Amino acid sequence: MKKKIKCFNSIKELIFNYKFFISKEIKIKGWVKHFRYNCFIIINDGSTINNLQIFIDKKFSSLVKKINIGISIEVIGVLVLSQGKEQNIEIYANKIKIIGKFSPEELQKTILQPKTHSFKKLREQAYLRFRTSIFSSILRIRHNISFSIHKFFFKKNFIYINTPIITTYDSEGAGAGEMFRVTNFDLKKIPLNEKGELNNNLDFFGTSTYLTVSGQLQGEAAASGLGKIYTFGPTFRAEKSNTFRHLSEFWMIEPEMSFYKLVHNMNFAEKLLKYVIKFVINNSYEDLFFIEKKNKRKIFKRLNNVLESSFERISYTNAIKILKYSKKGINWGEDLKSEHEKFLAENYFNNPIIIYNYPLKIKPFYMRINNDNKTVAAMDIIFPYIGEIIGGSQREERYNVLLKRILELNLNIKSLWWYLNIRRFGSVPQSGFGLGFERLIQYITNIDNIKDVIPFPRYPNHAYF
Amino acid sequence: MKKKIKCFNSIKELIFNYKFFISKEIKIKGWVKHFRYNCFIIINDGSTINNLQIFIDKKFSSLVKKINIGISIEVIGVLVLSQGKEQNIEIYANKIKIIGKFSPEELQKTILQPKTHSFKKLREQAYLRFRTSIFSSILRIRHNISFSIHKFFFKKNFIYINTPIITTYDSEGAGAGEMFRVTNFDLKKIPLNEKGELNNNLDFFGTSTYLTVSGQLQGEAAASGLGKIYTFGPTFRAEKSNTFRHLSEFWMIEPEMSFYKLVHNMNFAEKLLKYVIKFVINNSYEDLFFIEKKNKRKIFKRLNNVLESSFERISYTNAIKILKYSKKGINWGEDLKSEHEKFLAENYFNNPIIIYNYPLKIKPFYMRINNDNKTVAAMDIIFPYIGEIIGGSQREERYNVLLKRILELNLNIKSLWWYLNIRRFGSVPQSGFGLGFERLIQYITNIDNIKDVIPFPRYPNHAYF
Numbered sequence: 019m020k021k022k023i024k025c026f027n028s029i030k031e032l033i034f035n036y037k038f039f040i041s042k043e044i045k046i047k048g049w050v051k052h053f054r055y056n057c058f059i060i061i062n063d064g065s066t067i068n069n070l071q072i073f074i075d076k077k078f079s080s081l082v083k084k085i086n087i088g089i090s091i092e093v094i095g096v097l098v099l100s101q102g103k104e105q106n107i108e109i110y111a112n113k114i115k116i117i118g119k120f121s122p123e124e125l126q127k128t129i130l131q132p133k134t135h136s137f138k139k140l141r142e143q144a145y146l147r148f149r150t151s152i153f154s155s156i157l158r159i160r161h162n163i164s165f166s167i168h169k170f171f172f173k174k175n176f177i178y179i180n181t182p183i184i185t186t187y188d189s190e191g192a193g194a195g196e197m198f199r200v201t202n203f204d205l206k207k208i209p210l211n212e213k214g215e216l217n218n219n220l221d222f223f224g225t226s227t228y229l230t231v232s233g234q235l236q237g238e239a240a241a242s243g244l245g246k247i248y249t250f251g252p253t254f255r256a257e258k259s260n261t262f263r264h265l266s267e268f269w270m271i272e273p274e275m276s277f278y279k280l281v282h283n284m285n286f287a288e289k290l291l292k293y294v295i296k297f298v299i300n301n302s303y304e305d306l307f308f309i310e311k312k313n314k315r316k317i318f319k320r321l322n323n324v325l326e327s328s329f330e331r332i333s334y335t336n337a338i339k340i341l342k343y344s345k346k347g348i349n350w351g352e353d354l355k356s357e358h359e360k361f362l363a364e365n366y367f368n369n370p371i372i373i374y375n376y377p378l379k380i381k382p383f384y385m386r387i388n389n390d391n392k393t394v395a396a397m398d399i400i401f402p403y404i405g406e407i408i409g410g411s412q413r414e415e416r417y418n419v420l421l422k423r424i425l426e427l428n429l430n431i432k433s434l435w436w437y438l439n440i441r442r443f444g445s446v447p448q449s450g451f452g453l454g455f456e457r458l459i460q461y462i463t464n465i466d467n468i469k470d471v472i473p474f475p476r477y478p479n480h481a482y483f
Numbered sequence: 484m485k486k487k488i489k490c491f492n493s494i495k496e497l498i499f500n501y502k503f504f505i506s507k508e509i510k511i512k513g514w515v516k517h518f519r520y521n522c523f524i525i526i527n528d529g530s531t532i533n534n535l536q537i538f539i540d541k542k543f544s545s546l547v548k549k550i551n552i553g554i555s556i557e558v559i560g561v562l563v564l565s566q567g568k569e570q571n572i573e574i575y576a577n578k579i580k581i582i583g584k585f586s587p588e589e590l591q592k593t594i595l596q597p598k599t600h601s602f603k604k605l606r607e608q609a610y611l612r613f614r615t616s617i618f619s620s621i622l623r624i625r626h627n628i629s630f631s632i633h634k635f636f637f638k639k640n641f642i643y644i645n646t647p648i649i650t651t652y653d654s655e656g657a658g659a660g661e662m663f664r665v666t667n668f669d670l671k672k673i674p675l676n677e678k679g680e681l682n683n684n685l686d687f688f689g690t691s692t693y694l695t696v697s698g699q700l701q702g703e704a705a706a707s708g709l710g711k712i713y714t715f716g717p718t719f720r721a722e723k724s725n726t727f728r729h730l731s732e733f734w735m736i737e738p739e740m741s742f743y744k745l746v747h748n749m750n751f752a753e754k755l756l757k758y759v760i761k762f763v764i765n766n767s768y769e770d771l772f773f774i775e776k777k778n779k780r781k782i783f784k785r786l787n788n789v790l791e792s793s794f795e796r797i798s799y800t801n802a803i804k805i806l807k808y809s810k811k812g813i814n815w816g817e818d819l820k821s822e823h824e825k826f827l828a829e830n831y832f833n834n835p836i837i838i839y840n841y842p843l844k845i846k847p848f849y850m851r852i853n854n855d856n857k858t859v860a861a862m863d864i865i866f867p868y869i870g871e872i873i874g875g876s877q878r879e880e881r882y883n884v885l886l887k888r889i890l891e892l893n894l895n896i897k898s899l900w901w902y903l904n905i906r907r908f909g910s911v912p913q914s915g916f917g918l919g920f921e922r923l924i925q926y927i928t929n930i931d932n933i934k935d936v937i938p939f940p941r942y943p944n945h946a947y948f
Binding site (some may be wrong): 065130160166180183184185199210244245254257269415446480 | 492497513514528529530553554555557582583584585592593594610611613615623626630633639640642644650664665666667668670671673679680681686687690692694701704705707709711717719721723732735741788839852894898904907908909911912937939941944947948
């Protein structure tokens with residue numbers, strides 16, 4: 019009878035199940051990361067930050083000359099408990115097969131050569147950085163954050179909604195200049211009418227279309243039937259900002275809850291953030307630990323602080339009082355700058371804070387007007403060291419009030435009629451918020467540049483790969 | 484001491500937990516669906532296909548006059564076991580509050596008036612159809628399918644990757660005419676150079692950019708570091724097809740596995756589909772049951788047939804032999820038409836089938852050339868009654884072979900250099916496939932038109948809402 023060799027699909031699965039295969043022959047594959055002494059090859063396959071050590075005896079001496087860093091091998095060998103301190107197990111190789119070659123000369127041209135490269139350097143070869151320890155750690159954490167979000171909403175009976183990417187309306191009041199145009203026109207032969215105006219009705223969708231900046235309005239429509247929904251999809255800004263906090267294409271999570279008022283919205287947002295952080299600490303602690311050591315930045319302390327805290331809730335009006343008292347040069351009615359938010363979260367409260375009831379004039383049309391007629395039921399969650407992480411509100415569910423506001427602000431009612439109709443046909447109180455996915459990853463991983471927490475960042479002049 | 488009333492966030496949670504609240508006072512909200520006799524109001528909140536019955540005694544007789552279908556109410560009442568056959572529980576109302584109004588005259592203008600509307604009619608008021616039984620059922624099923632996909636990959640240690648939406652390359656060899664252009668140009672003032680050519684370097688990304696048709700190439704880059712990854716995001720086609728099976732914007736799932744060969748790819752795809760179907764039967768049986776009854780279409784039988792079957796695997800060459808023998812007018816080298824696939828899956832095998840090793844000439848450049856030099860390691864999964872549901876392949880991991888193919892096909896090497904480099908720098912065997920999310924939902928729900936399984940369908944001349 020032929021002996022059956024256990025083939026592992028990944029080093030992660032092997033490490034998780036090794037107790038059942040001690041002294042057994044197994045098969046595993048991976049890329050060669052480095053060598054140790056003359057008798058160990060260290061491999062990794064991207065499934066975990068943990069490498070696997072392969073012991074090679076003299077019979078491989080001629081093969082080993084062909085093995086260099088970056089190539090991939092298949093190993094059949096016996097799983098044994100390791101004598102070394104750095105790992106529990108290692109493989110005593112019986113057979114080694116080279117699967118993919120990579121010459122040392124070629125290696126020198128890439129970020130895969132084994133030394134520490136700057137994040138900027140990694141970004142220049144973004145299509146290769148998945149094989150570096152630091153970036154693969156960040157992406158495994160990103161994956162766990164994403165899954166924890168889906169899982170949380172699933173448990174809470176929220177329905178996942180894919181809102182459209184191609185839209186006719188610029189929500190959030192973003193100017194047309196800040197939105198990307200989507201068109202099927204041949205740009206060299208744009209059809210203009212006699213007055214020199216664009217013949218948008220000849221375009222693919224019969225009108226001018228853009229990349230969405232938010233799925234919120236459609237989310238509200240969905241929540242008006244399904245009760246509680248969330249979106250989790252890409253959104254776009256055509257701003258020419260090339261900062262540590264801006265991307266032209268980024269992912270957003272936007273829950274929307276019927277029958278929720280502002281206070282429920284705040285409670286829920288706090289629960290979501292804490293659930294995600296707890297899940298990630300539980301499921302990504304090895305990667306977080308690796309980044310904390312490598313980048314010499316506090317991660318666990320920050321995250322555990324959030325878990326232990328009750329988010330401080332303060333009205334905009336009281337926030338202004340504190341800021342005036344502290345001589346920060348701001349008056350009621352003005353929007354908080356990030357330096358103000360920073361002062362409140364880091365210096366004054368030293369805690370995540372929720373600021374609510376902002377002045378009507380500095381917030382969008384869809385937020386519910388409070389009884390004072392001066393403020394709206396908005397809420398922003400501010401984290402120390404990162405600033406705003408969530409922005410939300412109770413929505414204006416009263417048809418007449420909403421219509422009046424839209425007219426006052428001179429918004430394009432031609433593209434908002436259906437949104438108004440949600441409030442005309444069986445409207446209910448509703449609340450929701452937006453959470454920038456990449457900002458959340460930045461906070462959790464303590465990575466400075468938002469471009470380093472997304473697989474293929476898009477920003478001005480950068481859309482290759 | 485004030486008595487504490489249990490507030491339920493949704494009817495689904497109430498139905499799930501009612502055993503612990505029998506004879507207790509609870510609070511719940513929802514939209515009025517209809518009335519029964521003179522003493523029951525039936526409400527629903529979108530969380531489940533199950534309605535909740537509210538018993539109202541005489542003290543509400545004046546209030547009841549103000550309650551009509553479509554409005555929303557908040558009910559405080561005692562949870563009691565129902566005498567009726569249609570439900571287990573009902574609420575004996577103590578207090579009823581009207582939350583949102585909706586006049587019967589307005590109701591008449593909408594698809595929310597209680598009668599059966601055609602899918603076409605619902606689509607015309609797509610922003611309201613979330614509140615209809617049939618569409619909310621479809622979307623709850625869509626939600627469960629989506630979650631089951633994330634859960635499956637999570638369990639299998641695949642890393643979720645968000646590939647970019649804005650790209651410079653048209654993968655799959657889609658012609659530029661089939662891709663949407665993304666631009667920040669003012670379309671009335673397109674910058675042309677002296678030769679009358681587009682000055683694309685002046686556009687936002689410094690080059691011409693499009694909406695992605697597939698995340699596969701970027702997925703391969705990610706898998707070349709992280710081992711096993713999947714994408715799940717929106718993709719686009721600017722084809723002017725307005726059929727039951729086409730959308731301009733739809734969601735795709737694209738896993739990519741390093742170290743997998745074609746056979747592993749097939750095994751894995753079959754496992755994924757069966758896992759999803761099992762999960763959905765388990766978690767969405769009430770909604771599936773509702774659709775089966777309402778649409779008079781078999782759902783459970785079809786799905787259970789898939790679970791019980793082993794997908795039949797047949798090479799393209801043998802498929803052609805069968806088709807020739809059955810006089811279907813097709814020769815080796817020609818692409819299978821959907822009528823051929825239909826014949827094989829429905830008439831010949833009466834089973835899901837996997838056709839593999841297609842002729843080189845009818846498949847894209849990235850598929851691995853087999854030793855016969857005439858076929859590539861492609862595989863398509865064909866389901867009875869729906870046709871192709873998955874298309875995949877082992878990828879060409881040999882740098883020289885890939886380069887030769889790209890040159891032969893005269894593809895744009897300027898935008899493929901980074902993809903070629905994946906195969907130059909430590910290449911490994913790799914396989915993957917694409918699964919159209921909406922097609923899968925169509926199959927599972929047995930809904931004819933793809934526009935009825937997505938919240939806001941995009942197709943020629945339709946991008947409003």
